[in-house]
Amino acid sequence: MAEIFTRKFSEVSGGRFDAEYYRDEFVKLEQTIQAKTSLKLSDFIINISSGATPDKKEAWKYYTEDKKSGIPFLRVQNIKPDTTISSDFIYITKETHENMLKRSQVFENDLIITITGRLGTAAVAPKGFIGNINQHSVVIKTKNLQTSQALATFLNTSIGEKLSIRRATGGTRPALDYKALKSIPIIYNETIYHIIEKANQLALQKENKAKELLDSIDSYLLEELGIILPLRANSTLDSRIYTQKISALSGSRFDANYHQKYYRDLEKSLLSSPYPLVNLASLINNFKKGIEVGSSEYSQNKEIPFIRVSDITNNGIDFDNVQKFISASLFENLKAYKPKQNELLYSKDGTVGICLEADVSRDYIISGGILRLELKAEVDKDFLCFLLGSYMINVFANRVSIGAVIKHLNIGEFLNLKIPLPPLAIQTQIANRLKSSKFQALNLEKEAKEILNKAKIDVETLL
Template sequence: MRKMSEIQNDFCFQVGVLDMSVRMDAEFFRPSFAHIETIVSQKSRHRILADYVLSMNGGATPRLSDCSAYDLTNGAVPFIRVQNLTKYGELNLDSYKEISRSIHEGALARSQVHGGDLLIKITGVGRMAVASVAPDGFEGNINQHVVVVKTESKEKAEYLCDYLNLDVIETIAKRHSTGGVRPALDYTSLRNIPIVEGIDFTRLRNSKKAIKVAEARCLELEASLQAFLEELLVVKNKKTNGDLYYVQSFYEMIGNSWTPNKFKRHGLKQKETDSFSLTDICSLTKGQSITSKNVVKGDFEVIGGGKTSPYSSVTYNTESGAITISASGAYAGYVWFHDKPIFASDCIVVRSKDETSFLTRYVSEVLKVYQQQLYSLQRGAGQPHVYISDISNLQIPYMSLDRQKEIIETVDQKRKVIKNIRDKAYLQYEEACKEINQYLLS
């Protein structure tokens, strides 16, 4: 490979044949990536992640046909997946799958997770080597896209966690990952990530504490906003034993999914006011299938089955001002309003037929109030789905156009306050990370 001083372009460069004995993908030889790893390796004084690892094990996802793995009657444990890991170093336990204690202590005994263990993402799109530390008292297991690392102490695990989540180190991890559609980092490459000792993470950790405080305040404000919208748009019936044992007429089930959650009596119910079914006032269309293989990175987000966009595209198929509802996956039913053009993929696109009667944005706020109900409409064990037929009869209360605009304005003001609180806290974290990244490259 030519010397760095001779390379003028990070997108057009030359590599000697002898330098390509192990890897042949251009991304691995990108000059900026190679330069970053060279500097960090020199700073590490040949210390690598393997020097701190007592054990490293991957998990597995039990087959759906293995009934014992999902029989939770004799105990269950959290089953941690990639989406439960965060770059802020803490496990996100707001939502997780569960497996039986019997398989946790049997076939998956090697991948058990306990408090103080370091968890690292090794497979999937987005950031690579995202790390989190299991909280004290935690017990769970992992799938094949995560590894659990045992270290000599929780303090050491926390240091490695903060280190791996730095952008500079993530660049090194991504450089060594392989695969196009679903990138993966093999164990050897992970173990060989250079580790620089003696970094002062005090400022970064203080910023993470500030994020916790900010998030707690934001959750309070969001709960208040949700209560405001529910009071305005819907009411809840009192929960009774009828939720556990009840009779549903066959007539009411025709054309519907036959799932108990859908007919629960304590679900949200419309106020006594004029309302219209979603399909009467909105167009409901399916997104267009697309894969990362067929995508050329561009300015338009591709909206699939998750809460975030997995990649971008140079083209779009949906104008701004549309609602998407995730059609499959763990977050099937997720409501998202888009104020810019998007490429709608694995989702349902919702748009008002007449903006002078129902604003699409207003409809999105009503649907967000129904969010938990929409999640409960998921069908299918392996890959849950929500279909157009499931949501077409959702009732949207009618309000005057001026009233709709007032509601939107109030919601925007409240969300702006929440966003400012969050942004301030996360900005402190990003600034702390930037300072350490600059130190590593100095």
């Protein structure tokens, strides 16, 4: 329901004339905070810089897949609201880090704040960290670690989030400029971080147990299928140099990675399975791609989720953190892109190989980077979901993808992949065991989130 209110002209300040800025919720919060503190984020900044995204058309020049020599390149999804940094990095070359992106280098104790997308989320670079950021975040040098921790903890509270959102400008893609960011009022309390730190430690224990259970899924699946994965050679120069007959290249790819010995060994390991190998296509009635609606169609009202690859994992859709939405009226015209019963969703662009069961409990549409796979009756949906999301199939899927930095799945080659197919009863038996492990893991992850949410409430109570 729309909120209608009036403001005196004398109350309209700071050059802002948009109604959102003057909502009662925001005005009252600001007044409450100003009664408690006169400090602003600018009072703690020694230096502030934003980054950039090197041209992906010249990916060979700026990016690398070598995690040892490469520098972590932080994106919005790496900045977590528990003040930590997730490790699912892409990497830039050391030369890019030291030259083109020299001003946005990140070191230990630095404060990183997102300024577009998920606004105002803050994290602290851990000990020994060296990285860089894109244009959707800023890196701030503060006096010391304790200062960065206290600031990050405050900014990640619901109070800090609302203060950031109020200062954002822009229609379909709200953003915080330097002036707006620096103006955020800060209730400074170094002790609040210790509440979050303790919660992070407890949550991490739960998350580690959950990870063990999820990691065991692949092992059990391969064991039941009678497959032993080949060992991968160490990444030495000798191991990366190999020859291939021209006859083997005829009608095939000419990039060296596609013809690595490890892939051939992996194909041979499939033959050790006692079950027949079938083309993936033989198990699929139909497949459909999602749609790209364009940034001009995004809605600020958070009506219908527009699900992108960054919103999905093998465990499901992260509806709580979806960043893009479309209007209900547009959804009515795009209902054909809503996933249906008996479909799997599979990521084909960017992070290739994520597989999950379609959620049919709510309205949403999927982006063009996600496939909908409609299955035939002779395959257990859960079994195939676990298999397509496994490490083994992920390796094969990435092999048949193209693109240096942003990968794109070759759908034809993907559907021609050979997979082991036990009888339906055995598929169901395997799937039930794996679902049990996954259920336990997801419960542990839920408990971890509850621990962190309680800590945030405790922090806000202190403030």
